[in-house]
Amino acid sequence: MDKLRITGGRSLHGRIRISGAKNAVLPILAASLLANESVSIRRVPQLQDVSTMMNLLSTMGVGVVVESSDGVGIDPSTISNPFADYSLVKTMRASILVLGPLLAKVGEAIVSLPGGCAIGARPVNLHVDGLRALGAEVAVENGYIHAKASQLKGAHILLDSVTVTGTQNLMMAATLADGKTVLENAAREPEVVDLANFLNRMGAKISGAGSATIKIEGVESLHGVEYNVIADRIETGTYLVAAAITGGSVELVDTNPVLLESVLLKLEEAGADLDIRENSIALDMGGRRAQAVTLTTSPHPAFPTDMQAQFMALNTVAKGVGMVTETIFENRFMHVPELQRMGANIRMQGHTVVVDGVESLTGARVMATDLRASAGLVLAGLAAKGETVIERIYHIDRGYETIEEKLMQLGADIERLP
Ligand code: UD1
Numbered sequence: 001m002d003k004l005r006i007t008g009g010r011s012l013h014g015r016i017r018i019s020g021a022k023n024a025v026l027p028i029l030a031a032s033l034l035a036n037e038s039v040s041i042r043r044v045p046q047l048q049d050v051s052t053m054m055n056l057l058s059t060m061g062v063g064v065v066v067e068s069s070d071g072v073g074i075d076p077s078t079i080s081n082p083f084a085d086y087s088l089v090k091t092m093r094a095s096i097l098v099l100g101p102l103l104a105k106v107g108e109a110i111v112s113l114p115g116g117c118a119i120g121a122r123p124v125n126l127h128v129d130g131l132r133a134l135g136a137e138v139a140v141e142n143g144y145i146h147a148k149a150s151q152l153k154g155a156h157i158l159l160d161s162v163t164v165t166g167t168q169n170l171m172m173a174a175t176l177a178d179g180k181t182v183l184e185n186a187a188r189e190p191e192v193v194d195l196a197n198f199l200n201r202m203g204a205k206i207s208g209a210g211s212a213t214i215k216i217e218g219v220e221s222l223h224g225v226e227y228n229v230i231a232d233r234i235e236t237g238t239y240l241v242a243a244a245i246t247g248g249s250v251e252l253v254d255t256n257p258v259l260l261e262s263v264l265l266k267l268e269e270a271g272a273d274l275d276i277r278e279n280s281i282a283l284d285m286g287g288r289r290a291q292a293v294t295l296t297t298s299p300h301p302a303f304p305t306d307m308q309a310q311f312m313a314l315n316t317v318a319k320g321v322g323m324v325t326e327t328i329f330e331n332r333f334m335h336v337p338e339l340q341r342m343g344a345n346i347r348m349q350g351h352t353v354v355v356d357g358v359e360s361l362t363g364a365r366v367m368a369t370d371l372r373a374s375a376g377l378v379l380a381g382l383a384a385k386g387e388t389v390i391e392r393i394y395h396i397d398r399g400y401e402t403i404e405e406k407l408m409q410l411g412a413d414i415e416r417l418p
Contacts, residue, residue, distance in 0.1 A: 002397075003417045004390045004404060006381035008363055011287065012248035012410035018236050018255040019045035019401040020070065020229035023094075024191040027168045028198050028229060029053045030097035032074035033062065034105050034175060035202055037224030044072045044229060045401040048394070052092040056084055060098075079106060086112035086143060092398070096124055097165055099145060100173035103136055109147045113140065122329070126163050130170040133157045134177055154179030154218055162187050162299040167214070168195050174216040175204040183214040189300040190259045194230045201225045233259035234306045235400060238375050240264075240283050241310045242407065244272050245317060245383045249284040250410060257281050262303045269293050270314060290314055292322030292357050299328070309335045309376030315355035316344035317383050325352045334369035335376045341366060342384055363388040368395045375400065382412055389417070 020043035030053065032039045044050060046069075054064045054072065060082060063075030082102040089095040089112035102109035114124065128138050128145060134157075136149040154177045157170060167187040172195070174181035186192065188210055196209030202225045205217035236255045243250035244267060257264060257276045267283065268274060270290040275282040292315045297305040305328040315322035316339055326332045333353055336346050341364045345356040363386035368374035374396040381388030390396075393416070396403055404414045 001391065002393045004378065004393045004396075005415045005417055006363070006378065006388045006390070007413040008361075008382050008384035008386065008388060010382070010411055010413055011246045012243050012250060012382065012407070012412055014410040015251040015253060016239055016406050016409060017253050018231045019043075021191060021194070021232040022047055022049055022399045023164070023234075024194040025050060025229045026053050026094045027097050027165070027172070027191065027195045028227065029057065029072070029074065030101050031172050031195060031199055033057070033076045033079065033098065033101040034172060034199070035076055035222045035224055037077070038063070038073055038075040039202070039224050040067060040226040041072050041074070042070060042226065042228045044070050045232065046070075047401055048398045049092050049094065052088060053094070056088050056095055056098065059083070059085065059088070076105070082106050082109050084111040089114050093122065094165060096127060097169060099127060099147065100131065100169035103131060103147045103149055104152055104173045104176040107148065107150050109145070111145050113143050113145060124166070126159055126161070126166040127169045130157050130159070130166065131173060134170070134173055134181065152177035154181040154216070156182045157184065159183065159185040161185070164189050164192065167192055171196065171206065171209070171214060171216060172199065174218060175199050175206070175222065177216070177218040179218055181216040181218070183216070184212065186212055186214045187299060188212060190230060190233060198225070198227050201227060231255040231259065233263070234304065234372070236260060236281065237263040237307045238310050238379070238400070239406070240267055240272075240281065241314050241379055242382060242410065243283050244270060244285050244290055245314050245379050247285045247287045247289065248410070249282070251280060251282040253280045255279065255281060262301060263307055266293050266295055266303065266311060270318065290318040292318040292320040292355065294323040296325040297328050305329060305332060306372050308332060309372045310379055312353065312355060313339065313376040313379040313383070315357060316346070316380060317359075317361060318357040320357060322355045322357070323352055324355065327351065335373035338366040338377055339380055342380055342388065344380070360385050362386055365389045365391065368392045371395050371399045378403070382407070
């Protein structure tokens with residue numbers, strides 16, 4: 001298994017191009033199943049999760065063609081097998097996103113339950129309940145969700161709690177339902193909006209995406225489209241913290257500041273100078289040590305749970321005490337013991353972690369436990385004195401395109417070890 005070796009202590013400076021968003025392209029690839037014609041998706045990041053989704057679509061008989069370095073073509077007309085096997089779903093929970101489109105398009109879906117994961121139980125009950133409300137017959141047995149519906153019917157659905165992929169699954173299913181669907185307490189994440197834009201470009205009638213109430217007027221069929229995926233706001237935030245934690249400066253291009261306002265506010269609070277343009281963000285720390293920040297993760301537009309580990313890393317070497325409260329996932333502090341091994345002063349109090357910043361961390365051998373925790377450890381390694389080796393780096397390859405190349409571009413001393 002690959003490892004990353006980082007020799008920390010260098011201040012990072014430079015310019016990076018941000019990739020397309022992992023959490024936008026995965027639902028968009030799944031939504032391609034709904035079309036009657038081929039679709040072309042552009043700005044597709046080369047990530048393990050994207051390969052897994054492409055693989056999953058291929059196993060269903062769907063035509064999947066790599067059209068360019070960041071372009072993928074999907075021909076859903078050949079779909080023959082509406083089945084998502086456990087062996088693929090267990091490697092990527094987002095595989096559940098094929099459930100809604102398959103059901104709407106071919107009237108049946110057999111999708112493995114994802115099971116638990118490192119950061120919490122992560123049930124999919126709201127996806128299942130929502131599909132039942134749309135008229136599907138759903139049986140959950142032998143570890144699989146088996147859903148059937150000859151024709152889904154529009155419904156009024158109040159989601160018990162905010163779920164991103166749940167909202168996306170129901171929105172996709174409802175595009176081909178008979179009549180109108182209203183989703184209340186819908187997720188407002190930018191990736192939900194991007195999916196709605198993609199579906200609308202294929203002929204769907206969706207309004208309100210980005211607000212808590214999404215309305216979907218069912219249509220008979222969807223046509224082909226060529227579509228560009230939005231920028232990855234979590235990748236953007238991660239590289240901003242990389243500059244902040246090393247006292248450096250970075251210019252990120254091809255991104256969209258509007259997607260991560262809560263993160264930018266926290267960076268300013270940490271003492272970073274920001275120059276925000278329409279499609280770029282420049283951050284300058286001017287060699288200063290960051291000020292600790294207190295934050296609570298919450299659904300969009302509040303602070304994203306996917307940036308929690310990175311800001312915790314920033315707090316470990318910041319001036320003062322910062323409190324980090326996680327409200328989305330019950331077990332998303334797996335990086336804490338690893339940061340402590342690097343010399344961080346952290347106390348856990350239930351869902352809150354109190355971080356008392358130290359002058360500097362020391363490099364250590366640490367273990368990546370999930371995607372964003374790994375990013376937090378990479379950032380800590382960049383700031384630490386000496387050598388940090390991060391094991392199980394495959395987690396980071398799921399969501400960060402060529403991370404070591406991008407960090408090297410900024411002057412980091414980082415190397416992948418087989
Ligand atoms: C998505 C993102 C992930 C991000 C998360 C929260 C993708 C591919 N992944 O994950 O990066 O960290 O949103 O912003 O977009 N829940 C239920 N029942 C359900 C569904 C969810 O109880 O049926 C709970 C979950 O256990 C969790 C919370 O709701 O505690 C939010 O989860 P959800 O928004 O569904 O996360 P994902 O869509 O899996």
